Amino acid sequence: MPYFDAASSAPLHPVARQALLAALDEGWADPSRLYREGRRARLLLDAAREAAAEAVGCRPDELVFTPSGTRAVHDGIAGALAGRRRAGRHLIVSAVEHSSVLHAAAAHEADGGTVAEVPVDRTGRVAPGAYAAALREAPGGVALACLQSANHEVGTLQPVAEAAEECAAADVPLLVDAAQSLGWGPTEGNWSLLTASAHKWGGPAGVGLLAVRKGVRFRTVQPADERESGRSPGFENLPAIVAAAASLRAVRAEAAAEAERLRGLVDRIRARVPELVPDAEVVGDPERRLPHLVTFSCLYVDGEALLHELDRAGFSVSSGSSCTSSTLTPSHVLKAMGVLSEGNVRVSLPRGTAGADVERFLEALPGVVAGVRERLGAPRPSGAAAGPAREPQPEPEPELVVDSLGKRCPIPVIELAKVIGEVPVGGVVTVLSDDEAARLDIPAWCEMRGQSYEGERPAERGVAYRVRRRA
Amino acid sequence: MPYFDAASSAPLHPVARQALLAALDEGWADPSRLYREGRRARLLLDAAREAAAEAVGCRPDELVFTPSGTRAVHDGIAGALAGRRRAGRHLIVSAVEHSSVLHAAAAHEADGGTVAEVPVDRTGRVAPGAYAAALREAPGGVALACLQSANHEVGTLQPVAEAAEECAAADVPLLVDAAQSLGWGPTEGNWSLLTASAHKWGGPAGVGLLAVRKGVRFRTVQPADERESGRSPGFENLPAIVAAAASLRAVRAEAAAEAERLRGLVDRIRARVPELVPDAEVVGDPERRLPHLVTFSCLYVDGEALLHELDRAGFSVSSGSSCTSSTLTPSHVLKAMGVLSEGNVRVSLPRGTAGADVERFLEALPGVVAGVRERLGAPRPSGAAAGPAREPQPEPEPELVVDSLGKRCPIPVIELAKVIGEVPVGGVVTVLSDDEAARLDIPAWCEMRGQSYEGERPAERGVAYRVRRRA
Known part of the structure; x- marks a missing residue:
């Protein structure tokens, strides 16, 4: 295990x-x-x-x-x-x-x-x-x-x-x-x-x-x-x-050889995760890094559910997502970096980790992520929600408001992704959210999906985040 | 061991x-x-x-x-x-x-x-x-x-x-x-x-x-x-x-039986040490006490030398004497109790201690103490220094000053014991000492030997302790 x-x-x-x-x-x-x-x-x-x-x-x-x-x-x-x-x-x-x-x-x-x-x-x-x-x-x-x-x-x-x-x-x-x-x-x-x-x-x-x-x-x-x-x-x-x-x-006596070996395994995870899992982002410096550690985040995924499913599949990993912490605030590290925090997974390989175990993890991960996304009703992967594959909307609204108040990460981002195609390119979606993670994850989503984040302002309840459709 | x-x-x-x-x-x-x-x-x-x-x-x-x-x-x-x-x-x-x-x-x-x-x-x-x-x-x-x-x-x-x-x-x-x-x-x-x-x-x-x-x-x-x-x-x-x-x-499951057994061994030490070692004082409450622990002090003994010799003889004990601590101040516990600190030994028996080991300790102790006393030039035991066994002094001085400046426990007390017989009953010996332990050990010696401690006053160097001969 x-x-x-x-x-x-x-x-x-x-x-x-x-x-x-x-x-x-x-x-x-x-x-x-x-x-x-x-x-x-x-x-x-x-x-x-x-x-x-x-x-x-x-x-x-x-x-x-x-x-x-x-x-x-x-x-x-x-x-x-x-x-x-x-x-x-x-x-x-x-x-x-x-x-x-x-x-x-x-x-x-x-x-x-x-x-x-x-x-x-x-x-x-x-x-x-x-x-x-x-x-x-x-x-x-x-x-x-x-x-x-x-x-x-x-x-x-x-x-x-x-x-x-x-x-x-x-x-x-x-x-x-x-x-x-x-x-x-x-x-x-x-x-x-x-x-x-x-x-x-x-x-x-x-x-x-x-x-x-x-x-x-x-x-x-x-x-x-x-x-x-x-x-x-x-x-x-x-x-x-x-x-x-x-x-x-x-x-220390084993460090040089083991670092090289684990570095290779981590390189493999860094390369494969974005290929295997749609809408996943690997964060951190690809070169100047610890040999054994890699972190990535998956859009439209609840971190706690992801950890739970990975545990069921036999993999023990950790997460900086707000969804897994009792404070409901995302990792201060991801926040300071300005990167996506939802569906966050940290993989840190102990010395002696077998390459086969890493392969098994890479095999299991796409299905686990897809399962969590499906249960959350997440949009179809690879930008399908807003992309050209989507059927044209009959009467696109120039501006649209999504009320995600009371909903926790990753729901606000999922709801944003679902409606972005309903406004025309150049139109605006405003997401109302009182979840602290939204402040980090909505701009991060925009960057990942080529949309334009227009900033936030206080709302009657929570915060209003404005996103302009660019793609 | x-x-x-x-x-x-x-x-x-x-x-x-x-x-x-x-x-x-x-x-x-x-x-x-x-x-x-x-x-x-x-x-x-x-x-x-x-x-x-x-x-x-x-x-x-x-x-x-x-x-x-x-x-x-x-x-x-x-x-x-x-x-x-x-x-x-x-x-x-x-x-x-x-x-x-x-x-x-x-x-x-x-x-x-x-x-x-x-x-x-x-x-x-x-x-x-x-x-x-x-x-x-x-x-x-x-x-x-x-x-x-x-x-x-x-x-x-x-x-x-x-x-x-x-x-x-x-x-x-x-x-x-x-x-x-x-x-x-x-x-x-x-x-x-x-x-x-x-x-x-x-x-x-x-x-x-x-x-x-x-x-x-x-x-x-x-x-x-x-x-x-x-x-x-x-x-x-x-x-x-x-x-x-x-x-x-x-x-805890073994506590009641083991406490009773160790209590017996400690009772034996408490009873035998004063019989076996002249000028030794067992301190602490004889009844309302921990089952496994007993402490005694030996006059005219350097605590560090005693611990060293006991260790050589195969016994690991501890001491609250100033002579064994880097600060040169005697145990604050013995000080607060107002009892002798020199030649102090704490015996605390671990669970399972064999009665035979305690007997071996009691057999070894008198010789070890006598050896340390001999090397320090301590007075002969059992009050011989000041008692009737001593030959009468030719011309007893009414007052006598002992300069123990720069000398550490137990030397000031040893020097006091050596000269007390040189003043007549009713005469006074003043000990000059800059050793912190003297403040505790000179009054304690007086109490043990039936002499009268008259108090201290600051001297040009160190402190002058006055002792009136009563016996």
């Missing part, structure tokens, strides 16, 4: 399992104690720190273990902001960071700090020079900038080395969230702080990494204790730490 | 190991995902929460898993203080709480809050009515009170149910740190919040518990996410959580 959601959590690497078992026997005691069990635990902890630091590319005394990647991000951002409090209270993050970074930024704002979001292009990538611009435009002293090494939803690699140069020129530390990339290789460039999460590379849950370069001002804000250089309180989760370090070494 | 430091970290219970292994295979996926691996992880998480809640004595939706007992304490105290911010900013803790509670209290003070410490008697126990008194004497509105269920250094049980009544009468929530006792049984009384740590009961590292009763005001202060009811951010450490819950059930 293929599991294609490694970006959420990777299955445990065999080396991690083996190291964990060994450390359960050898590493359960308190490494700060002086007796033999404690000394043995300390040796294991020191060795794990050395191995992990080598993989990160920092000194062992610059690296601490945290209880998760999220806690590494929270504690790392809070500590860097507190350490640089005198320099200022402005924080710069990209618009497509992991939610842990955005939550830390929100907490900073709630505490009186200011936050700026650096935009991305349609591939999800921060532009070269964008951090320099954000630094120039900062309303006050900048305490910290954050940039992920690679995006967790679309796989696009970020120009971390360039951003680090831009930050260094302004004497501002850069924190890099390397959660998605650390298993594939070290993070390039002159970063100041780095965070990562072991269960993303096949290590166990319960271990994050926080590296703080010597010379970077850092002050722990939470209550601290004597553990982990005072930067991560609480009894060390030693067996998991040992397993995390061992598995990081192991996945 | 007997390991007698269960109170620091207990060896992994076989059930924990077994459950952890099973959950590594079944529980590595993200429990918030909708596909089968995620649903399976969610089932495991829900079952673990139900089992742990039953053992705690709360509803499953009142319990969250944290990355450690320390994080449970830090996050629990911070959340309760924030939730009750309108009620006031005063925090009440006992003087003998675990350092994680005291660190959280210090952070609260640094943030502008106030903290009161409730004193303990010579057994380490909070007096009945002490919390009521602290509530009456509070300088402003009380946000929260904290009391451990049992002391981690001396094993004394605290009157938690009474303190909870006193707090409830004042409408103040009580947080109980049950880290040392939860494996032995639920915490009695009407507590509001409860914290615990899995590796203290034989569960794995990496799991703490935080229970917050319905109706208790609580506001997460750190950046949160959607996990663990928004009270503990970061990917759940599911295999360890499953192992924690399973082992808690397992140790």
